[in-house]
Amino acid sequence: MYNLLKGKKGIIFxxxxxxxxxxxxxxxxxxxxxxxxxTNAPASIRMGxxxxxxxxxxxxxIAADATSIRDLEHLVEKSMDILGGKIDFVLHSIGMSxxxxxxxxxxxxNYDFTTKGWDVSAVSFHKMLNVLYKKxxxxxxxxxxxxxxxxxxxxxxxxxxxxxxxAYLESVARSFGYFFGRDxxxxxxxxxxxxxxxxxxxxxxxxxxxxxxxxxxxxxxxxTALECADYTISMFSDLTKKVTLQNLFHDxxxxxxxxxxxxxxxxx
Ligand code: NAI
Numbered sequence: 001m002y003n004l005l006k007g008k009k010g011i012i013f014x015x016x017x018x019x020x021x022x023x024x025x026x027x028x029x030x031x032x033x034x035x036x037x038x039t040n041a042p043a044s045i046r047m048g049x050x051x052x053x054x055x056x057x058x059x060x061x062i063a064a065d066a067t068s069i070r071d072l073e074h075l076v077e078k079s080m081d082i083l084g085g086k087i088d089f090v091l092h093s094i095g096m097s098x099x100x101x102x103x104x105x106x107x108x109x110n111y112d113f114t115t116k117g118w119d120v121s122a123v124s125f126h127k128m129l130n131v132l133y134k135k136x137x138x139x140x141x142x143x144x145x146x147x148x149x150x151x152x153x154x155x156x157x158x159x160x161x162x163x164x165x166x167a168y169l170e171s172v173a174r175s176f177g178y179f180f181g182r183d184x185x186x187x188x189x190x191x192x193x194x195x196x197x198x199x200x201x202x203x204x205x206x207x208x209x210x211x212x213x214x215x216x217x218x219x220x221x222x223x224t225a226l227e228c229a230d231y232t233i234s235m236f237s238d239l240t241k242k243v244t245l246q247n248l249f250h251d252x253x254x255x256x257x258x259x260x261x262x263x264x265x266x267x268x
Contacts, residue, residue, distance in 0.1 A: 004237040006033035009083040009139075011075070013039050013066060013128070014093030017049045019198045021147060022093035024229035030057035032233055034089070037079040039064045066094050066124035072131040079137075086139040089236035092128060092146035095121045095200050097162045106160045114161050121165040122172065129176040129188070140185045143236045146173060147228070148190040148247065150255055158205040170247050177245045187244035191231060194222035194251045216262040218252030 010029060015022035015038055029036055038054055042063040054061050062078050064071035080086060098113035099106075125146050132138055150156075151163035152170050170190050177188030195201055195211040204210060215222045223231075231250045234240055249255040 001031045001033075004032040004233055004239070005029055005089070008034045008088040008236065009079075009085065010034055010036035010089040010091070010236065011039060011079050011087055012036050012091045012093070013064075014091070015040065015050060015053055016044050016047070016199055018053075019225065020093065021193065021196060021198060021225045021228050021232075022091055023053055024225045025091055025093070025232050026053055026057055026059070028226075028229040028233050029089075029236070030059075032237075034236075035059075035083055036089075037062055037075075037082055039075055041065050066092075066128060067119045069127055069131065072127055073135070076131050076135050076137050086142075087132070087137050088139050088142045090128070090132065090138075090142075090144045091232060092125050092144070094124055095147075095162065095165070097121065097160055097165070097203075100160050100162065100203060100205070104160075106157065109161060117161055118165050118168065121162065122168040125169050126172045126176065129172070129180070133176070133180065133183075136184070138180070138184050138186045141238070141241055142184070142186040143240070144177075144180070144186060144188045145232055145235050146190045148192045149195075150192050150249070150251065152192070152247075153255075156210070158210070160205075162204075173247070174245045181244050187235075187241070189235060189244060190247045191228065191235070192247055192249045192251065192255070193228045194218070194224075194254065196222070196225050196228065198225065213263070214251070214254050217257050217260050218254040219257070219260070220252035222254075223250050223252055 012026050038061045064075040097117040099109045148166045151159035152166035173188050173190045180186040
């Protein structure tokens with residue numbers, strides 16, 4: 001380990017179980033010397049697994065529905081109390097489509113579900129940034145990361161309305177990132193990760209085919225949750241101070257591929 005986050009304080013959203021990208025990021029942040037607060041929706045915390053991570057990393061848990069400004073205000077205030085000052089890094093690792101959960105197709109969704117999924121997956125990032133900005137809660141040269149997927153740029157039919165949510169999320173990172181950079185020297189980026197076998201990932205229809213295809217298309221193979229955590233840690237460290245307003249692909253090269261030998265073999 002490299003002590004990359006020694007003395008840094010953070011908030012990590014979205015660790016549900018040991019498969020979660022946020023879970024791996026919390027473990028890595030702990031190894032790199034950070035102190036942080038873990039947060040998730042009350043219903044997810046009630047499942048109980050987060051206690052294990054909290055104990056392991058010496059962290060406290062604060063419940064917050066990321067769609068509620070009140071919950072977010074409480075979270076940010078309480079986190080600064082617990083950690084003894086302003087925040088250096090924040091991970092937004094939240095995604096959920098009600099249409100996907102209820103088996104609705106992209107072409108004929110329930111629009112109440114669309115709105116709810118958009119709020120949870122995308123607007124929550126704007127709300128989180130809004131609260132951090134208004135409360136002047138970030139230290140200078142802090143770093144904020146949200147996780148996204150390439151369906152924001154290219155068509156993956158079964159990703160459904162999450163594609164639109166991710167496009168919105170990436171746009172928020174750029175738009176709000178401008179103000180955070182200008183006023184607080186804080187960077188805001190999205191990391192676009194390979195398909196990963198987590199609870200949210202496996203919820204995508206045809207996930208097994210999806211992940212196998214992308215493994216064969218990527219010259220370096222799919223990036224794992226732990227590798228995503230490592231990349232995120234580098235984005236929280238002082239080694240990446242001038243990287244901002246970016247959508248950073250962490251996908252083994254998938255996003256720039258046309259076709260690979262391994263995929264072509266199936267058609268010859
Ligand atoms: P996960 O299922 O472990 O994490 C999703 C988290 O969102 C859960 O902890 C859940 O409790 C939280 N959440 C849902 N509604 C919430 C709310 N209202 N307030 C607060 N938290 C809420 O799955 P994973 O894969 O670790 O997801 C993390 C992020 O990575 C998501 O943004 C996801 O879209 C993104 N991502 C995942 C990929 C994959 O294939 N698994 C690929 C690319 C990006």
